[in-house]
Amino acid sequence: MVEHIWEEPDIYRIRLEVPWNPLKNLNIYVLKSAGEFLVIDTGFNRQECREALWAGIRELKLDMSATVLFLTHYHEDHIGLVWDFVERGIPVYMGDKEYTYYSKRTPKEITEDINAIFEYEGFPKEMLSEADRESWFHMPKPGFPVTVMKSGQEFRIGDCRIIVIGTPGHTPGNSVLYLPDHELLFSGDHILFDITPNISIWPQMSHPLADYLESLQKIRELHIRTAFPAHREMGENVYGRIDEIVQHHKGRLDEICQTAAVHPGITAYDIAKSIHWSLRNLTWDDFPYNQKWFAMSESLAHIDYLVDKGQLIREAGGDSVNGYRSKDVQITH
Known part of the structure; x- marks a missing residue:
């Protein structure tokens, strides 16, 4: 389902329903400006997500030669279909810290490291050994090309100036996108309005919750009219939601x-x-x-x-x- 959710600039939401998952839905955003397009995140590497995503993209008549994909972070519901874009010649952007973190280890290796910590913290070993890590199989194959973006770096889509802002916490190198001239924020999983983002431990990341709280304060300092989250509904009172x-x-x-x-x-x-x-x-x-x-x-x-x-x-x-x-x-x- 495609919705036109903002004018000046034109922003569309492709809503992917995921009834098997507690998240309930994924929001894939498309920004259109002066004949250029930005797609934010992809959805799971599952056929039902693929069909819904590309149906929406066809409906919006995106010019593949004038489209860029930005990945906010490396969770399977956000990067699962990245190869669909790469195979169509679409450039892929991602925050440099997130890309560097995951280029050194696979999701399977990260999960195994966390499970070793879990066992030492009392999580029953038999549950870990019997765990169904289905998400491994929904991750894209590694090696897709990425243009890395530093926190604070700007790029343009048509007439829109976009700033990448690093917001570590939800993942080691999570990023959001800010449109300063329009005071709009694509908040990904950093700020959600109907549910609270999960903050977990990560191997070789010492202070995830402290990082997350600091990242929230970084966003509080921006002028924001509306935020577009990766799940559920968007919200205008970003500052009130940060407080909550x-x-x-x-x-x-x-x-x-x-x-x-x-x-x-x-x-x-x-x-x-x-x-x-x-x-x-x-x-x-x-x-x-x-x-x-x-x-x-x-x-x-x-x-x-x-x-x-x-x-x-x-x-x-x-x-x-x-x-x-x-x-x-x-x-x-």
């Missing part, structure tokens, strides 16, 4: 501290089991495996933040599992 997201994370940090205070020595896995998650009111035992995996990773991102701030104390378990206890220190952001 910050409070969400503060609440999660407080909940983890309280849990560790009541259960000194608790593992990260048991913390993840104990805190509140908004997933159709399911209990932890009813969570799909992938949701448990993401909940564990997000819990560890918050735990690491609290350890860095001195709010939690990590009790290393040697060859066994780490435990955590609370320390009565004020959390500051």
Whole structure:
């Protein structure tokens, strides 16, 4: 389904429905200006996404020779169909930090590194060994050509000036796109309005939650009329949404501290089991495996933040599992 969602400049949304996924939909944006086109992200490497995406592109009558693709980050729902564009001769742009991070290791290797951390933090080994990592097969084959863009670098599509802004946190090198002359933001997964972006641990990324909160403040300093997120609906009150997201994370940090205070020595896995998650009111035992995996990773991102701030104390378990206890220190952001 194609919607014309903004005039001056012309911006269209191709909405890809993903009923099998909790995200529910993907928003692929197309910016048109002076006969040139920018496509932002691609959708999953699945046939139903491919058919819907290219039906929308045909409806918009994009000139392939005047089109550029920008990838906000390296998750499978954002880059899955990148080769469809490469094979049509369309240049691909991506933030330099994201491209560099993923050029050194495969998604499978990253997941295996995270799983090794999970095991040391109490996640049941048998669950990890039995995990269905279907997303590996929905990732594009490596080696697609990329023009890397530094944070702050500008490019033009027709009459539109576009700035790439690095916003690490959701991924190590996540980027958003800002149109300063129109005060518009393509926020990708950095700012969502109906759901909260997942903030997880990453191998060789020390402070994902601190990076994410800092990235939010970077966006707060911009003049923004409207933001176009990668999932669900767009929103005009970006600053109010930033406040809500910050409070969400503060609440999660407080909940983890309280849990560790009541259960000194608790593992990260048991913390993840104990805190509140908004997933159709399911209990932890009813969570799909992938949701448990993401909940564990997000819990560890918050735990690491609290350890860095001195709010939690990590009790290393040697060859066994780490435990955590609370320390009565004020959390500051």
